[in-house]
Amino acid sequence: MSKPSVQPQASSRFSFAVSDFWLAVLMVSPALLLVLIFAILPMIQGLYASFFRIEAATLKMHFNGITNYVWLLKKPLFWQSLLRSLIWVISTTVVQFILGIGISLLLHQELRGRNLARGMVLFPYLVPAVVLSLTWRFILDPTMGVFNRMLMDFGLIHRPISFLGNPHLALLFVIIAGIWKYTPFVVLMLLARLQVVPVELEEAAKLDGASGWQIFRHITLPWLMPVIVVTLLLRTIWTFRQFDIVYLFVFGGPLFGTTTLPVLIHYLAFDAQQLGPAAATSALMLLLLLAVSWGYFSWYERAEKRLS
Amino acid sequence: MSSSFSGASQTLFTSSAILLRLRRDLHRLILYLLLILAVTWAILPLLWVFISSIKPDSETYAFTQTFIPLHPTLQNYVTLFKVTRFGTWMKNSALLATETTIAVLALSATAAYAMSRFRYRYFELLGRMTLMAYMMPPIVLVIPLFFLLFHMKLVNSHIGLFLVYTGTRVPVGLWMLRSYFQGIPVALEEAAMTDGATRFQAFYKVILPQAFPGLMSTGIFVFSVTWQEFLFASILIFSASKQMLSAGVATFLSEDWIYSWGVLMAAGVMISLPLVLFYAFLQRYLIAGWGTGAVKG
Numbered sequence: 001m002s003k004p005s006v007q008p009q010a011s012s013r014f015s016f017a018v019s020d021f022w023l024a025v026l027m028v029s030p031a032l033l034l035v036l037i038f039a040i041l042p043m044i045q046g047l048y049a050s051f052f053r054i055e056a057a058t059l060k061m062h063f064n065g066i067t068n069y070v071w072l073l074k075k076p077l078f079w080q081s082l083l084r085s086l087i088w089v090i091s092t093t094v095v096q097f098i099l100g101i102g103i104s105l106l107l108h109q110e111l112r113g114r115n116l117a118r119g120m121v122l123f124p125y126l127v128p129a130v131v132l133s134l135t136w137r138f139i140l141d142p143t144m145g146v147f148n149r150m151l152m153d154f155g156l157i158h159r160p161i162s163f164l165g166n167p168h169l170a171l172l173f174v175i176i177a178g179i180w181k182y183t184p185f186v187v188l189m190l191l192a193r194l195q196v197v198p199v200e201l202e203e204a205a206k207l208d209g210a211s212g213w214q215i216f217r218h219i220t221l222p223w224l225m226p227v228i229v230v231t232l233l234l235r236t237i238w239t240f241r242q243f244d245i246v247y248l249f250v251f252g253g254p255l256f257g258t259t260t261l262p263v264l265i266h267y268l269a270f271d272a273q274q275l276g277p278a279a280a281t282s283a284l285m286l287l288l289l290l291a292v293s294w295g296y297f298s299w300y301e302r303a304e305k306r307l308s
Numbered sequence: 309m310s311s312s313f314s315g316a317s318q319t320l321f322t323s324s325a326i327l328l329r330l331r332r333d334l335h336r337l338i339l340y341l342l343l344i345l346a347v348t349w350a351i352l353p354l355l356w357v358f359i360s361s362i363k364p365d366s367e368t369y370a371f372t373q374t375f376i377p378l379h380p381t382l383q384n385y386v387t388l389f390k391v392t393r394f395g396t397w398m399k400n401s402a403l404l405a406t407e408t409t410i411a412v413l414a415l416s417a418t419a420a421y422a423m424s425r426f427r428y429r430y431f432e433l434l435g436r437m438t439l440m441a442y443m444m445p446p447i448v449l450v451i452p453l454f455f456l457l458f459h460m461k462l463v464n465s466h467i468g469l470f471l472v473y474t475g476t477r478v479p480v481g482l483w484m485l486r487s488y489f490q491g492i493p494v495a496l497e498e499a500a501m502t503d504g505a506t507r508f509q510a511f512y513k514v515i516l517p518q519a520f521p522g523l524m525s526t527g528i529f530v531f532s533v534t535w536q537e538f539l540f541a542s543i544l545i546f547s548a549s550k551q552m553l554s555a556g557v558a559t560f561l562s563e564d565w566i567y568s569w570g571v572l573m574a575a576g577v578m579i580s581l582p583l584v585l586f587y588a589f590l591q592r593y594l595i596a597g598w599g600t601g602a603v604k605g
Contacts, residue, residue: 035438042453124351139353237443241448
């Protein structure tokens, strides 16, 4: 993060040094207190609770060591959910970036109606999770969904398919919906960066007879790289922790077909009443998140270094 | 002989020029086709939701569907507000999102100002902590939060949900506003303070107006995410009359009695409406918010 350009010590000229300190504390405390109580402490409490058996009715806690973790790691459902989480994260982010890079380069061209197109391409990012689920459920509905009708009109299928009734197809369509909603975010980030690509470099390369692909590969792409890495990190984390879209799509079903790790936590805690194992799953999820962010941060530092 | 030769090279030259122009035109044509494809992919599903919300059931459930409604009607919207609790949920969400936005702005603006102007070692630690809080998956927090509210006797209450929303949104507000305040020159307050203003007056009267665009984008961002919040509301609230929008509408999906697609599509349009309006009129602030909120977070 950038350092503040101004030395705060400058204020000591006004001989407010002591009162400044208390004013600062006063100004920071209310926000800090809320964050502590409603974000930091719950996280710690959650980690702590993962070592306890918790009675669902009374919320009474009994220490049981690593039993929750052992129970969890023995369950095939946990490993299946982890696998589905990986499939969900990798496929959505990869396609988002392929589409996102393409669309942002397209929207960077001098085409008529470009601004209007920019505005409209970003629309899906606005759509709340519950509306996303309504939209796609409606389009994919077996009896009156427009998608089935279209496939039948084109003669591709003879009778309607219950897309969300099949575990594999349901996961596929959650992935498609995720791609649909979040590609605009990638476009937004990359477009901002494209505005500041040094034009001289591109033109010099053009004069030297470089092809469009060579210019992209050797000038535009390296310039985009730091933003791509940051956006990739954000998208990976956000997709990994994404609950609303996946859950609301088909409530984790059918046959757990769309149960990713966050949906598994919800299922364990609120349907199976297994609060301890739910806490253990949360802890493992945090661990994975930490590992991913650490990996990306070192990659980001390398990408920044290569540019300078 | 020579003239016919030069004539041939002339035609050769022009035909290659035509070919070149043809290639360029084709290139542009492909670009426009791709542009149309991208726009269609982005808005067609939403357009379909809107169209279906103003179609009578007879057309929604007809065997051959038309893209343009034959008999547009607002009947679905009337049913939505008269028969279901949608109106109540909308009021709850509007109220709670407004309260949360005001609280988050007030708390994070003061804290972000202090963090950008005074450099004490533990403020750095604070910055890291808020970043960590921002990264925390809500699903990990929701169970402990349920415990916490349970012990505070604030489960199923708007006060409890308000505290949770504010506590979990303040880190975003802090991140967005801190970088904004850092961009405002300290000379501004110093001038005010040499003129006799206190530090707090300088913050309140000089810096806050300067930070208006930053406050605006932070405010819109916080309002939008709270307006559509699903998880916390669905767990921490259980009376239908106290429910929030997304969690309320989600109950339609698990109850078959209201599986009337026209009404559901009307609900979808109504939930999205404020966000679309913000986007249409305040795009500048909104996109700035997405950018900073995302990059810094």
